[in-house]
Amino acid sequence: MAKVVLVYGSTTGNTEALSEHVAAGLKQAGADVTVKNVTDASVGELAGYDAVVFGCSTWGAGELQDDFIEFHDEMDGASLEGKKAAVFGPGDSDDYPDTFCEAVDILEDALKNSGAEIVAESFKVDGDVEPAFGDAEAWGSRVAEAL
Ligand SMILES: Cc1cc2nc3c(=O)[nH]c(=O)nc-3n(C[C@H](O)[C@H](O)[C@H](O)COP(=O)(O)O)c2cc1C
Numbered sequence: 795m796a797k798v799v800l801v802y803g804s805t806t807g808n809t810e811a812l813s814e815h816v817a818a819g820l821k822q823a824g825a826d827v828t829v830k831n832v833t834d835a836s837v838g839e840l841a842g843y844d845a846v847v848f849g850c851s852t853w854g855a856g857e858l859q860d861d862f863i864e865f866h867d868e869m870d871g872a873s874l875e876g877k878k879a880a881v882f883g884p885g886d887s888d889d890y891p892d893t894f895c896e897a898v899d900i901l902e903d904a905l906k907n908s909g910a911e912i913v914a915e916s917f918k919v920d921g922d923v924e925p926a927f928g929d930a931e932a933w934g935s936r937v938a939e940a941l
Contacts, residue, residue, distance in 0.1 A: 796824075797826050800820070800828070800848075801835045801849070801865070803833075825937075836868070846877055847934075850883045850897040879902075879905045881916045895916075
């Protein structure tokens with residue numbers, strides 16, 4: 795059973811809510827999942843897992859959710875060679891068309907730079923997250939199947 799850690803950063807709870815559904819999908823497809831708020835996670839502990847899933851909303855103009863900034867800095871120079879990875883996050887293309895879900899792309903780049911292999915296309919949720927809970931579960935299952 796693949797050991798997966800899902801690390802999320804969330805200011806108003808949207809990414810947190812999506813995380814529960816992504817985690818449910820991962821579990822349904824047979825993964826052993828640990829969910830952590832990024833405020834309680836460190837880059838070093840990722841070594842103990844086969845795969846990492848990051849969930850992060852976009853703030854400012856195309857910036858990482860606040861709590862993820864330090865973690866992202868920590869990733870600089872870290873090796874995630876051999877880890878499988880995938881990233882999701884909510885955003886808002888009506889209000890932020892030029893920086894829609896950019897945090898997701900920033901984290902994908904950081905994972906690739908650390909040597910991790912992206913195993914599923916990123917999952918970006920536009921606007922209200924509630925209608926996307928089903929898609930979040932399905933995406934989680936797809937990620938688990940790709941491990
Ligand atoms: C001040 C502010 C800036 C934002 N900037 C962006 C942005 O640049 N790109 C984007 O796609 N969404 C942006 N958003 C939308 C948030 O990412 C969205 O509300 C998200 O669901 C918040 O998730 P969270 O509660 O997990 O932090 C912004 C929202 C606010 C209030």
